[in-house]
Amino acid sequence: AVPDALTALVRLLATLHDDAGDVAVDGLVGREGATVDYPEDRVRAEAGLAEGVQFIGTGRITDRLWTKPALAILGVDAPSTGEAPNALVPAAKAKLSIRLAPGDDPKRAYAAVRAHLEQHAPWGAQVTVTFEHDGDPCVIDASGPMFDAARSAFRTAWDGTDPVDIGVGGSIPFIATFQEMFPKAAILVTGVEDPHARAHGPNESLHLGEFARVCLAEALLLRNVAAAGS
Template structure:
């Protein structure tokens, strides 16, 4: 069948996709009870489960994962002898940060300047809508030629490993011939891209204590050890003069071979202010795809407004370390924790706690599934060839699946291109990308089924 009718069907499904994405975005499904009530995640999970049941999925279940969250699972049986494809997305989202900085409410899908804005629109509620749209289009044109499993994770953004551990305890559940992870993104809008590598991640919390309680800075300042100042010293030790990540014992000189990221493009995508330098050394691709990167995610200290003239007794910070392929995340975690302890000044007491961890990932881009995806993207993006890039983020499930199912072919696509501003205020998704990638996924499923039938 010509792909043109399929493309027309995908286009006709876009209004429904927008309506459903708006419903899903409305759930404040941040998987952290300290920020939002768990009922928000539960409501989002139930929405996903009902959507799967409406599409004819069987064995739809809310999986109670070991980290206290729920993942949604379902199976759509295909023709006898057809391969099985697992489609992945996650319904949990990052917190909205400063809601006042959003041009439109973060949990209300809003169309503006040709994009749809809302927390999770691209990362990764839009990925779930992409999967559903692709399946609906195929059903309208002869049916779905593969057995489809869908899993929508409930705690990917927290990095607490619930689904990974559940999969390890139930190894038959997610078994598939191919896996499409809908949580990556094109290098830029209109350029079809598969992600070949992911950096791993470790998350640690560090606390520094120096005094039994805060002291008057006029009476004791100058001799009393300030815990906040000690913490600042520790955090500064994680960067070289040029801003490169420096964790004692951790290699930080790898190079990226493949699609490059021009510095002027990166500055524009990252919205770097005029006159401000980029940090690190090597190419931009080296820095964001092939080398470790430390980020201070937050510091507990008094805000400027309301601060008192005090020497601080205690301070703490949350630190993320992105780990490139070829480096074990557990080993990097130990190095980071040892570095933090070693660099605390003045004999201050320090506690370091690991919060989350995910291993880096490298895909086999020479597998037949990649050929099928390249053909699909060539049709969905006329005049463009599929590109292969890295991604600095982490999707911990990828390594779990690769370990459990070593013969499975794992592909990473998605809606998180640079303009989407995922994890930042004013996250958005391009409806054109949603349309093209839904078509690409539908064509991929058709191509992959045909290739396995040969």
């Protein structure tokens, strides 16, 4: 008749997504707007998704990746299976990561997530929400001579293929800080990776052919930026 903390935590975490896999926290900003398609079969192959496993969320894949909020459970503190006693667990803890879409505010988003967790706690369980850190989402205005210089460098390095503007669901909060501190600057962030790089993972890798193109692109970029600024 007495609930345990781990079961309560599992039920609480399950309320963060609806049955389709969309984030179910009221108050988070999401929008559409991606202008390119990302075929599902390509996403499945590049993500290493096992056969039979479904995608989560609704709408276009690109919108789910770039313009909607995402929420992941990064870890849980509870007795390990090898050491768990046959007893009720009095306390359990989870670490959440919420990726915010452009147009959202981290303080408002944190308040929405905290309110959701407190309101959905099952069986009157006591919930403590501890803030760790945040970062502002942003959209870069990728127009002007410096970005033209960059696109020209990329186009040459990749044998005439036009570069495509995308959204990125990574966590680089200092970009928004740069925008605020240097409003007139053209901010260009480049990442050296290929579809199978698995960035930040334990098996992160880099295709050497891609690396060679990136080195060429970087050299051309510096030349083009110097010419554009003269």
